[in-house]
Every structure is written in structure tokens, then in C-alpha cells.
Amino acid sequence: MQMQGHVQDINEIIDNERFSSFQIRTIILCGCVAVLDGFDTQVMGFLVPAISRSFGLHVELFASVFSAGLIGVMIGAMLLGPIADKIGRRIILITATLIFGLFTLAAADAHSLETLIGFRFLAGLGLGAAMPNAVAYATEFSPLRYQAKIVSWLFAGIPVGALLAGGLSYWLIPLIGWRGIFEIGGILPILLTIILAALVPESVRFLLLKQAPVGQVLAIMRRIAPGVAFQTDQRFISTHTLAKGVPVKYLFTQGRATGTLLLWVPYLMNLIVIYLVMSWLPALLHEGGLSLSVGISAATAFSLGGAAGCLVTGQILRAFGSHRVVFVEFLAAIALVTLLAFFYSRGLLPIIIITTVLGFVVQGAQAGLNALVAEFYPTSIRSTGVGWALGIGRVGAIIGPIIGGIMLSFDMPISRTFLMCSVPAVIAAIAIFTMMKRVRSGIAKPQDDAPIIMN
Numbered sequence: 001m002q003m004q005g006h007v008q009d010i011n012e013i014i015d016n017e018r019f020s021s022f023q024i025r026t027i028i029l030c031g032c033v034a035v036l037d038g039f040d041t042q043v044m045g046f047l048v049p050a051i052s053r054s055f056g057l058h059v060e061l062f063a064s065v066f067s068a069g070l071i072g073v074m075i076g077a078m079l080l081g082p083i084a085d086k087i088g089r090r091i092i093l094i095t096a097t098l099i100f101g102l103f104t105l106a107a108a109d110a111h112s113l114e115t116l117i118g119f120r121f122l123a124g125l126g127l128g129a130a131m132p133n134a135v136a137y138a139t140e141f142s143p144l145r146y147q148a149k150i151v152s153w154l155f156a157g158i159p160v161g162a163l164l165a166g167g168l169s170y171w172l173i174p175l176i177g178w179r180g181i182f183e184i185g186g187i188l189p190i191l192l193t194i195i196l197a198a199l200v201p202e203s204v205r206f207l208l209l210k211q212a213p214v215g216q217v218l219a220i221m222r223r224i225a226p227g228v229a230f231q232t233d234q235r236f237i238s239t240h241t242l243a244k245g246v247p248v249k250y251l252f253t254q255g256r257a258t259g260t261l262l263l264w265v266p267y268l269m270n271l272i273v274i275y276l277v278m279s280w281l282p283a284l285l286h287e288g289g290l291s292l293s294v295g296i297s298a299a300t301a302f303s304l305g306g307a308a309g310c311l312v313t314g315q316i317l318r319a320f321g322s323h324r325v326v327f328v329e330f331l332a333a334i335a336l337v338t339l340l341a342f343f344y345s346r347g348l349l350p351i352i353i354i355t356t357v358l359g360f361v362v363q364g365a366q367a368g369l370n371a372l373v374a375e376f377y378p379t380s381i382r383s384t385g386v387g388w389a390l391g392i393g394r395v396g397a398i399i400g401p402i403i404g405g406i407m408l409s410f411d412m413p414i415s416r417t418f419l420m421c422s423v424p425a426v427i428a429a430i431a432i433f434t435m436m437k438r439v440r441s442g443i444a445k446p447q448d449d450a451p452i453i454m455n
Contacts, residue, residue: 038161072124105186152314
């Protein structure tokens with residue numbers, strides 16, 4: 001295909017060309033980051049019973065370990081997302097993956113609760129920065145028509161990672177102990193870091209925003225669009241602009257303020273539900289008189305349902321509308337949490353069925369939210385937008401495990417613990433309903449600024 005003239009919109013090339021093998025490989029590597037993020041984020045929920053026996057401590061004390069890790073995730077997402085929008089996706093993505101790998105590996109040598117808290121906080125810094133940049137990176141290599149689906153598929157990697165953590169914990173704790181699980185969770189990201197450093201270039205859209213040498217952009221574009229006959233004196237244009245100053249302020253300018261806040265509310269509420277269930281489900285069911293294997297099986301079913309929910313949600317977002325799909329999933333979550341409160345003591349089968357479907361809807365809703373936020377913000381502030389949404393959501397992720405720990409310490413009935421999860425789901429549904437009304441009222445998505453040209 002011959003280029004027309006010497007100037008071409010880089011976004012039109014990416015949007016109109018077929019996926020190249022280079023793009024597919026790049027997105028798969030981002031998916032690997034998501035899987036290992038899910039593994040390392042959720043593995044503590046499976047290891048707490050074994051670690052508590054090893055340390056001779058009651059499980060309720062491990063709420064501080066969950067919270068430390070999630071505080072690190074929140075800080076990493078909110079701090080390193082804006083930095084990535086300034087210095088580049090690639091270096092932050094690689095560095096973040098290395099950080100959470102190193103400190104997850106270090107946790108294998110923890111011999112006290114305080115040491116474990118420190119290592120989980122430091123690992124959380126890397127975990128918090130990894131996903132926002134993986135999402136921003138993958139979407140910037142993807143055609144617009146596929147971005148919502150790809151974001152949903154990427155976030156399916158998190159429950160897949162949690163599922164992997166649950167399966168390995170179930171089978172390998174008796175053989176290699178909880179320290180061996182931490183070693184696996186640390187070595188894999190370190191290996192992935194080496195692969196990322198060798199194979200992934202900087203985001204081409206970001207390079208254009210930063211006015212990088214045209215030859216650097218052209219070399220990557222030839223890998224993205226091998227069928228395009230680029231000219232030697234080629235110039236590129238982008239409809240995106242580089243945000244000046246602190247990127248966070250742009251989340252609230254150009255008509256984005258209300259949309260930003262309405263996105264943050266369901267992020268906050270849904271992650272309360274997800275992390276309360278993921279962090280404490282095995283321990284809660286164990287405290288309720290069920291075996292530890294039942295708790296791990298239920299948490300694994302939750303993750304399995306979550307992976308399916310992310311994949312299915314990604315397929316149906318464009319067909320039925322993102323807001324409508326997420327709203328229905330929140331309504332279903334309210335009903336399922338209520339069922340879990342009353343049926344958790346009825347045996348393994350009801351627990352597995354309910355937690356599988358619950359995982360499907362709440363993590364499917366999270367995938368829908370992630371697609372919404374990635375679409376809402378332009379390239380210049382995309383890592384900031386995704387990072388801050390995830391960071392605000394991590395506040396809910398911190399609150400969820402704390403609520404579970406408090407309820408355990410006060411001998412709160414398990415049924416009441418599960419019922420409390422319906423309250424944040426109701427609030428999230430109200431926020432999404434409000435967003436739907438704004439869309440129906442004709443309030444458009446804010447537009448990017450004038451195009452920039454690379455000479």
C-alpha cells in the first residue's frame with residue numbers, strides 16, 4: 001500500500017491496519033505482566049493460614065499485611081502513573097515488574113510479621129505501577145476498535161494469576177511450603193523483566209508526543225504496519241497533545257471532572273468487594289467450620305469465574321454498551337453476595353457455584369470499568385488516568401481486608417460479613433446509573449487538543 005503524501009496521522013495507520021505479529025507479541029507480553037500481577041497481588045490470601053501457623057499468630061493479625069501491600073499498590077499506581085506519562089511507558093513497566101518480582105522473592109525469607117509487612121509494601125509499589133502502564137502501553141499499540149476488548153482481556157490476566165496462585169498453593173504448599181510459593185512468585189516476574197527489556201520498544205504514540213527523532217518512530221511503525229510503504233522523508237501527525245505540567249490536573253479539566261469522579265466511585269466500591277472476598281474467603285470459611293481446602297477451592301472458583309467474566313465482558317461491551325453491561329453486573333453482584341451469606345454453610349457445591357458466578361460478575365464489571373477509563377482519557381494522560389483510577393480503587397482494596405479483620409476480631413457472623421459486601425455494590429450501581437443518564441443526555445466524551453506534527 002503506497003502512502004499518500006509525506007504526512008500521515010499515526011493514529012489512522014494503527015487504527016486502519018491489520019494486527020501485525022509485533023503488536024500481538026507486545027500485547028501478549030502485557031498480558032503476562034497482568035497474570036503475574038494477579039499472582040503476586042492475590043497470593044497472600046492463599047498463604048495466610050500456612051504463614052499464621054508458621055509464625056504462631058492468629059489470622060486476624062494479617063490484615064496489616066494485606067493493607068501494607070495494598071497501600072504500596074495505591075502509592076505505586078498514583079505516583080508512577082504520572083511519571084510514566086512524562087518519561088515513558090517502557091522504563092516504568094520494566095522497572096515496576098522488576099520491583100514486585102524482587103520483593104515478592106524477598107518475602108520468602110521473612111521471619112516476622114513486621115518484615116513481611118515491609119516486603120509486601122515494597123512489592124506493592126511495583127504492582128501498583130505495572131498494570132496502569134501495561135494497559136496504557138497495550139492500548140497505544142492497538143486499533144481503536146479493539147481497545148475495549150483488549151483492556152478487558154488484559155485484566156482477565158489478574159484473575160488468571162490469582163487462579164494460578166490458588167492452584168499452586170493448594171498443590172505445592174504441602175511440598176515446598178509457603179516460602180516456595182513466594183519464590184515462584186518472585187522469580188517469574190524477574191524473568192519477564194529480562195524479556196520485556198529485550199523485546200519491547202517505547203510506545204510509538206508516546207514517542208510522537210515527546211517529539212522523538214522521526215527515524216526512531218519510523219522504525220517502530222514499519223514493524224506495526226509492514227504493508228505500508230513509508231517514504232524516506234516521512235512526517236507523522238498525531239491528534240493527541242502532550243500534557244504540560246502535572247498530568248493529574250488534566251483529569252479534572254476540559255470537561256473531565258464529573259466523569260473522573262463517577263469512574264472513581266465504582267472503582268472504589270468494586271475493589272472493596274473483590275479484595276474482601278479474595279483476601280479473607282479461605283480464612284472466613286475456615287473460621288466458619290469448613291476445611292481449608294474448601295476455602296481455597298472457593299477462592300479459586302472466584303478467580304476462575306473472574307477470568308471468564310473479563311473475557312466475556314470484553315466481547316459484549318461494544319454490542320450492548322459498556323455502561324449497561326457494567327450496571328447489570330453490579331446488580332447481579334448484589335444478588336449473589338446475598339445468596340452467599342445464606343448458603344455458605346450448605347456445602348461445597350453451593351459455595352463453588354455462587355463464588356464462580358460472583359467472580360464472573362464483579363471482575364467482569366472491573367474489566368468493564370477498566371475499558372471505560374482507558375477510553376475516557378487521551379494518550380497524554382492515559383497512564384495517569386488509569387493509574388489514579390486504580391489507585392483510588394486500591395483505597396477500597398485496603399478497606400476491604402481491614403473490614404474482614406475487624407469482623408474476625410469481634411467474632412462477627414460470617415453471613416453478616418458477606419452481606420456487607422452488597423452495600424458497596426449498591427453504591428457502585430448508583431454511580432454507573434448516573435453515568436448512563438449523562439450519556440443519554442448527550443454529554444459527550446471530552447476531545448483531545450489540536451494535532452501535533454513530527455518533522
